[in-house]
Amino acid sequence: MSQTPSSPAPARHPVDQVLPPGRLGILGLQHVLVMYTGCVTVPLVFGSAAKLDTSTIGLLINADLLVAGLITLIQALGIGKLLGVRLPVVAGATFTAVTPMILIAGEYGMQAVYGSMIAAGVFGLLVAVPFSRAVRFFPPLVSGSVITVIGLSLIGVAAGLIAGLDPTAKDYAAPSHLALAGGIILLIIVVSRFTRGFFAQIGVLLGLVAGTLVAVPMGLTDFSSVGQADWLGVSSPFHFGAPQFPVAAVISMCVVMLVTFTESTADMLAVGEMTDRPLSKGDVARGLAADGVSGILGGIMNGFLDTVFxxxxxxxxxxxxxxxYVAAVAGGILLLLGLVPKLGEIVASLPEPVIGAAGLVMFATVTAVGIKTLRTVEFEGTNNLLVVAxxxxxxxxxxxxxxxYHAFPTWFQIIGGSAITSATLAAFLLNLLFNHTGGRGGSATAEPVSAAEVATSGPT
Incomplete structure (x- = not known):
């Protein structure tokens, strides 16, 4: 009897493909360069507001990068069936936690800041699975609206890096800075239009390198701090002393964890759509659990809560x-930067107009992805246009x-003051009202089901 020829092994999904080492390294570095400023800004802002000295702020930055690198590795590679969404996502410190951390530091001290962060991390681990079951309520109508707001809300950050944050400053929106940013954007466009393959994929990195070289004769670069930085250094666990757990501080940080979950969920769903890998409830739960671990690690190592960037x-x-695996390499680089402050200073010394120009292109790309997602929504005969608006x-x-919202309570400012969180809550609740409840104008089938929603019927 003749044997049936064995069928060829199924091709690996692009998400699971390992690229050649050289490409992995360069593409991973590109990911780090585009998020580094946003990641280290959190400890800089918090440290200044909490009136910490320069050396202590430096320790916070090291811890911030160390934890971000570990969480990125967990998200990209996963740990069994417990942690990690296993997508090309990079984690970093979230601005959502900055305001409550400052308030807690002023009221209770630094030990309470990191004690409440540990408690919030444990809380995040406990609620990750229940929270993930809400994924079926994040169809393209909701995720598309939120992704669009994510991109739009970040464009202002890019503008601040390019022009500056002080309109009264002498060099605010200097024509030379705008010209530099415009040239970088033009270079990214040219690379994307006239190159193929690997060079097209590193257009942002080429823009950052070329922009930095042009910025040198313009006097916009200052690498003096690189020589002063240590080769090795990381903050010791519980640098500020044994953690404390005031009830009000713990509740506040647990609310921040839920807000962080809404941000990460929207971003993970966006990457799932981009990579053609729909997420199950289990995938989302493992990704959110990694956010929870960031709270525990951050509390121990004097770091910060992380979210998908x-x-x-x-x-x-x-x-x-x-x-x-590109994201995994980025995680490894972040880990190295956290352990070797001198390398971190090199990246931190990139001129702000250069970072802002690259950021503008990427943030606008996020907006475009949101618009693309909304194209799949059924608008005729529904109230979905109102939900989006x-x-x-x-x-x-x-x-x-x-x-x-300055006149509102602190808890409301934390939620309402975040563009991502307020948009997520609005889209989520309005979708429930119009598409998941009976009555006038409501229809549970008013829009097509997303791939992510279909995947939620799979095992967790």
Whole structure:
């Protein structure tokens, strides 16, 4: 009897493909360069507001990068069936936690800041699975609206890096700075238009390198701090002493963890759509659990809560590189930067207009991905256009008017003051109202089901 020829092994999904070492290294470095400034800004802002000395802030930056690198590795590679979404995502410190951390530091001290962070991390691990079951309520109508707001809300960050944050400063929006940023954007466009393959994928990195070289004769670079930085250094666990757990501080940070979950969920769903790998409830739960671990590690190592960075979501959309091992390399580089402050100073010394120009392209790419997602939504005969309009409007309020909620309680400012969180809540609740409840104008089948929603029927 003749044997039936064995069928060929199924091809690996692009997310699981391991690229050649050289490409992995360069593409991973590109991911680090586009998120580094946003990642280290959190400890800089918090350290200044908490009136910490320069050396202590440096320790916080090292711890921040160390934890971000570990969480990125966990997200990209996974740990069994417990942790990690196993997508090309990069984790970094979230700005959501900065305001409550400052308030806690002023009221209870630094030991309470990191004690409440540990408690929030444990809370995150406990609620990751229940929270992930809400994924079926994040169809393209919701995820598309939120992704659009994520991109739009970050464009202001890019503008601040290019022009500066002080309109009264002598060099604010200097024509030379704008010209430098414009030249970088033009270079990225030219590389994307006229090159193929690997060079097209590193357009942002080429823009960063070329922009930095041009910035040198313009006097915009200062690498003096590199020589002063240590080769090795990391903050010791519980640098500020034994953690403390005031009830009010713990509750506040647990709310921050839930807000962080909404941000990470939207970003993970976006990457799932970009990479053609729909996420199951189990995938989302493992990704959120990694956020919870960041709280525990951050509390122990004097770091910060981490979330999936939208900058890197935009980079995935731009480069079309779907391998999660690129993100793993980025995690390894972040880990190295956290252990070797001298390397971190080199990256930190890149001129802000250069970083801002690259960021503008990537943040706008995130917006375009959101618009593309919304194209799959059924608008005729439904109230979905109203859901999108109100969600984007509510999400952009704190962007165009940052102090709009200043008279409200702190807990409300934490939620309403985040463009991503307020847009997520608005889109989520309005989708429930119009598409998951009976009555006038409501229809549970008013829009097509997303790939991510279909995947939620799989095992966890």
């Amino acid at each position: 939208a900058q890197n979501v935009g980079l995935v959309g731009m480069t079309k590189v779907r391998s999660r 109100v969600s984007i409007g509510i999400g952009m309020l704190p962007v165009v008017a940052p102090s709009i």
